[in-house]
Amino acid sequence: MREKSMTSNATSQRIDKTISPRTWWMSVIGFACNQAFMLSLIYLGQNYAVSLNGLVFERIDLFVALAGMLVSFRFIRSASTKARQALFSYSLMVCFSVLMTIGSLVRFADPNNFVVIMLESMLVGISAGFMLACWGGALGTLPLNGSVRAIFTSFCLAALLSLVVRLIPFSGSQIFICFTPLISVAMLYPSCAKMRATMSSAETVSNNQSQHNGVNEMPVEISHDIVNDSSHKLSLGDIFSTKEQRREVNRLSRKVLVGTALFGVASGFMQTFDSVPQEFVTPYFTSTLIMLVLFCIAALQMVPRADAQQARQAEQGSTLYRIALLVMMAGFLFLPVLGAFGVPGEAIVQAGYLGLVSVMLSLFMMISNVTNQYPAVMFSRGLFALYLGVMVGILIGCFIESVPLSGELPYMLAACSGLSALYSYMFLFTEHDFVKLTRIVDDVRRFDEICTIISTKAGLSKREAELLPLALKGRTGERIAAELYISKSTVETHLRRIYQKTGVKNRQELIDISERIAQGEEELLTQ
Numbered sequence: 001m002r003e004k005s006m007t008s009n010a011t012s013q014r015i016d017k018t019i020s021p022r023t024w025w026m027s028v029i030g031f032a033c034n035q036a037f038m039l040s041l042i043y044l045g046q047n048y049a050v051s052l053n054g055l056v057f058e059r060i061d062l063f064v065a066l067a068g069m070l071v072s073f074r075f076i077r078s079a080s081t082k083a084r085q086a087l088f089s090y091s092l093m094v095c096f097s098v099l100m101t102i103g104s105l106v107r108f109a110d111p112n113n114f115v116v117i118m119l120e121s122m123l124v125g126i127s128a129g130f131m132l133a134c135w136g137g138a139l140g141t142l143p144l145n146g147s148v149r150a151i152f153t154s155f156c157l158a159a160l161l162s163l164v165v166r167l168i169p170f171s172g173s174q175i176f177i178c179f180t181p182l183i184s185v186a187m188l189y190p191s192c193a194k195m196r197a198t199m200s201s202a203e204t205v206s207n208n209q210s211q212h213n214g215v216n217e218m219p220v221e222i223s224h225d226i227v228n229d230s231s232h233k234l235s236l237g238d239i240f241s242t243k244e245q246r247r248e249v250n251r252l253s254r255k256v257l258v259g260t261a262l263f264g265v266a267s268g269f270m271q272t273f274d275s276v277p278q279e280f281v282t283p284y285f286t287s288t289l290i291m292l293v294l295f296c297i298a299a300l301q302m303v304p305r306a307d308a309q310q311a312r313q314a315e316q317g318s319t320l321y322r323i324a325l326l327v328m329m330a331g332f333l334f335l336p337v338l339g340a341f342g343v344p345g346e347a348i349v350q351a352g353y354l355g356l357v358s359v360m361l362s363l364f365m366m367i368s369n370v371t372n373q374y375p376a377v378m379f380s381r382g383l384f385a386l387y388l389g390v391m392v393g394i395l396i397g398c399f400i401e402s403v404p405l406s407g408e409l410p411y412m413l414a415a416c417s418g419l420s421a422l423y424s425y426m427f428l429f430t431e432h433d434f435v436k437l438t439r440i441v442d443d444v445r446r447f448d449e450i451c452t453i454i455s456t457k458a459g460l461s462k463r464e465a466e467l468l469p470l471a472l473k474g475r476t477g478e479r480i481a482a483e484l485y486i487s488k489s490t491v492e493t494h495l496r497r498i499y500q501k502t503g504v505k506n507r508q509e510l511i512d513i514s515e516r517i518a519q520g521e522e523e524l525l526t527q
Contacts, residue, residue: 030187049277068125140375156296268393328352332418
């Protein structure tokens with residue numbers, strides 16, 4: 001009875017990843033408002049600086065805010081599932097959004113009080129870190145392609161919103177950005193229940209795995225997240241990746257994180273490069289926003305759609321990675337030249353960097369789709385590496401700015417910063433690695449689609465649809481019974497019904513059908 005109850009609870013907690021256009025657009029608008037706030041926090045406003053024993057510490061407000069985000073990300077990574085469930089409750093997210101708004105308004109009210117600015121930066125940073133991770137979890141409730149497209153669309157809208165606010169001929173127009181967290185959290189409401197249910201399902205599955213392993217001493221290849229489609233059929237996009245696939249993705253994810261940190265170092269250095277303390281931090285930001293909008297529009301034309309071929313999807317994704325880095329490198333290479341033409345090299349560098357951020361967030365979503373990392377946790381890991389790199393870049397830039405330099409040496413140092421980004425692309429997380437990761441994700445998602453096709457066309461019941469992927473993976477009857485907490489005789493009964501409905505005689509013929517469907521012969525089950 002206890003096992004049946006546990007299975008029933010797990011089933012009731014599975015999440016429907018099919019979404020309506022309204023839900024998708026709410027996610028896009030909400031994440032866009034959150035990103036507009038982040039753009040304002042990092043790039044708009046005054047370059048606050050303080051002298052510490054002869055070292056001029058520029059962007060100290062941003063440095064403290066990023067430190068607050070790292071605290072949030074670290075807490076999320078180390079917290080238990082129950083703690084995350086409480087943390088990502090909608091009421092707490094509302095509190096964080098209010099704190100972000102109040103903290104930003106305080107800066108406008110008293111922009112010259114150093115103590116107030118530091119307290120506000122830490123307050124906003126911690127709240128913003130939790131909100132970013134929560135949005136990672138919210139985007140994770142969407143189908144993978146939908147979440148990737150939502151990321152690029154949100155970045156585009158965030159850049160457009162920031163551009164409009166930047167160009168409005170009104171000195172207090174930036175105050176509007178202070179209220180974007182409130183809009184963001186309002187759009188977050190539909191996703192919060194799904195997120196918490198996903199975490200509940202993850203905890204139940206994890207407990208079931210532990211009990212199964214303790215009794216049978218066999219590893220279970222089920223990951224964190226069991227979800228259903230609108231027909232309550234088992235979705236396998238996050239579940240049945242093989243051990244080899246998960247091992248390879250974990251290896252690639254480590255390379256992604258190190259590469260992300262180096263990209264952050266390059267961006268952090270540019271935060272202080274050729275800047276003037278107590279003046280506007282990024283006077284070139286309008287040009288950056290325009291280029292970012294163009295990049296996102298191009299990306300949306302290339303983001304893989306659900307019906308794209310696997311090879312084509314990998315090619316399109318790696319192309320975006322390549323383009324973003326090329327834009328960033330172009331800014332570094334032409335840094336001393338383009339300023340005379342009204343397009344500062346710094347603007348191009350930051351546009352390429354922001355394009356890379358959007359690509360990296362998409363990668364984090366892909367990695368969480370294959371491994372057992374919950375999307376909010378994967379976002380926390382990735383953004384921790386990114387912002388830690390930015391902090392290191394700021395420290396390097398402040399040190400160099402405090403040392404008397406002559407001639408073209410500052411530009412040479414900027415070029416070295418660009419080389420660190422290029423090194424990351426060529427030797428850490430390469431384009432080949434990007435293609436490999438994308439294809440692994442495509443393979444896992446394609447298996448999900450095959451199971452859905454068979455279940456739908458054959459008219460399988462809910463339990464039969466749950467059993468089908470295990471059968472296609474070659475699980476024995478005993479193994480299936482243990483994983484679904486049913487008897488072996490029940491498994492055999494379900495298998496016979498699956499064979500009858502699909503018109504096959506045995507397991508091998510069922511696997512043959514799945515392989516032929518993978519080759520595009522979906523009419524098999526309609527004959």
